[in-house]
Amino acid sequence: MDTDLQQNQQKKPKEGSSISLSSTINQKPGSSFRFWSGIALTVLLIFATSMVIKTIFSETLGYLTAIILFMIWILFQCFQLQKIVQWIKNPIIKNNFGNTGTYSYIYAAMVRLIRSSNRQQVLLYKTLAGFKRSTEAMSDGVVIIDNKNQIVFVTPNAERYLKIKSDLDMGKNIINLIRNPEFAEFLIKTDWSKSVVLEDLPIENRVLKLQIIPYDDNERLLICKDITKLKRLESSKKDFVANVSHELKTPLTILGGYIETMIELPLDKTKKTKMLQEMSNQTFRMERLVNDLLILSRLDTDETSAMHDEIFLESIFGKVIKNAHLINNNHHKINFRNNKKYNLLGNYEQIFSAFWNLINNAIIYTKPYGIIQISWKVNTNKEGVFEVSDTGPGIESHHLPLIAERFYRVDKSRSQESGGTGLGLSIVKNIALKHESKLEIESKIGKGSKFRIIFPLERIKKVS
Ligand code: ADP
DSSP states (O other), X not given: OOSOHHXXXXXXXXXXXXXXXXXXXXXXXXXXXXXXXXXXXXXXXXXXXXXXXXXXXXHHHHHHHHHHHHHHHHHHHHHHHHXXXXXXXXXXXXXXXXXXXXXXXXXXXXXXXXXXXXXXXXXXXHHHHHHHHHHHXXXXXXXXXXXXXXXXXXXXXXXXXXXXXHHHHTTSBHHHHSOOHHHHHHXXXXXXXSOEEEESSSSTTOEEEEEEEEOSSSEEEEEEEEOHHHHHHHHHHHHHHHHHHHHHHHHHHHHHHHHHHHHHSOOOHHHHHHHHHHXXXXXXXXXXXXXXXXXXXXXXXXXXXXXXXXXXXXXXXXHHHHHHHHHOTTOOEEEXXXXXTEXXXXXXXXXXXXXXXXXXHHHHHSOTTOEEEEEEEEOTTSOEEEEEEEOSOOOOGGGTTTTTSTTOOSSHHHHHHTTOOSOHHHHHHHHHHHTTOEEEEEEETXXXXXXXXXXXXXXXXXXX
16 A cells, blocks of 8 residues: 555546556557558668669669668658657646657557556545545544554544544654553554553543554554543442442441341330331332333333323323322422423323323422422423422532432432432433433422423424
8 A cells, every 4th residue: 555645546647647657568460560561661662762773864863862761760760760859757638649640659658658547546536435434434543653653544434533634644653642551552562453441542531442453564544433432331330239229228227227136136116117117218228229221221221101292181190190299298389380282292201200200209308388380381492391300408519510320329328218229310310311301300409490401392292
């Protein structure tokens, strides 16, 4: 491969322009016969003319005529030779040599050579452009380096991942650009059968998987794959398992403790009832946790469930408001405003679960006699907005970006007191995402919070 690949890709050869003639082509069969017969004919004509002169005038005049004609012919050939040398220096296709004569054959052969060379250059240009396009389309970054680790070619993604600038860094040693001992060690070794995973190289917080494919004695491909998301997913999976185990451990330890006490100690009826009540609470807590985990796992894996059914919001609101009044021991004032003209397209179970989680949180976290407002409307952008606002404690702003993460709690003791699992808002966020919608939260300490799900207009259906 040409070392200055990029330059080659940018220059598209034009027919008729100055080019270097490096390849050979097959001459047309029969052209050598025509070449020699032309020379023979000229020599024959000179002889014939001198013989005629000799016969008509004298022998001396005949020989003189032959010598003069031969000299003229040689001079003409020298002139043509000089012309063709000039032309070879700048081979623009323009016939100055006529259709007969020795040099017209040389000219014709050269033109064929130029045309073939042009065709090969166009083909090479197309191949290189295709190669460039295909490597650019790859999500992986590709760098071609030579046997001295000098950069020959780099794709835009590789520029991004490795912070290489194709215009400035071409020809530079890649080890000097990416200053990382592990990377240098990987490049220097000769066994490239295994890929290597490197972090912070050179973009912070990015994890790259590098692989080298040698494809000729002098050059090799360095392929870089961005596996940052995969790595994060792996670590969040590990965190998730650790969190679930931790969440289950507490109620199980409490249950175990009570069971042991009940077996070993004689307890009066009041104590026994209290313990059984606590055991029931812990069992209920584990049940809620398992239920929420099941909902999340279904949301993560279930791609098939109907997501575009018309949801009759009247029915959902009827159910959630009834539930809200049932669990509302703190006598909150619950207001409800519903724009009955619009329904929603989505999954009934999921929408019910999202709406209920927000209302349930408002009831749990708002002090007795607080005010809870629930509303459904279509805003000026024709988006559907479901909102639950409360006069609860409010949430400090630094918690807001994390609050919908799994197991994130602002106040752990209050959440546990209320039987919270720390999964409610992550379920809401997940459901919103599944409906191409977003969860927005506004909150002021001491004033209260507003949780809003905004549905895109494609999911809004006017009630007929
Ligand atoms: P939980 O099951 O603990 O309620 P969520 O994911 O539903 O879990 O909520 C995460 C945290 O957000 C809660 O622990 C709570 O601290 C806070 N939170 C949620 N809703 C409200 C609200 N309406 N008012 C104040 N804090 C809230």
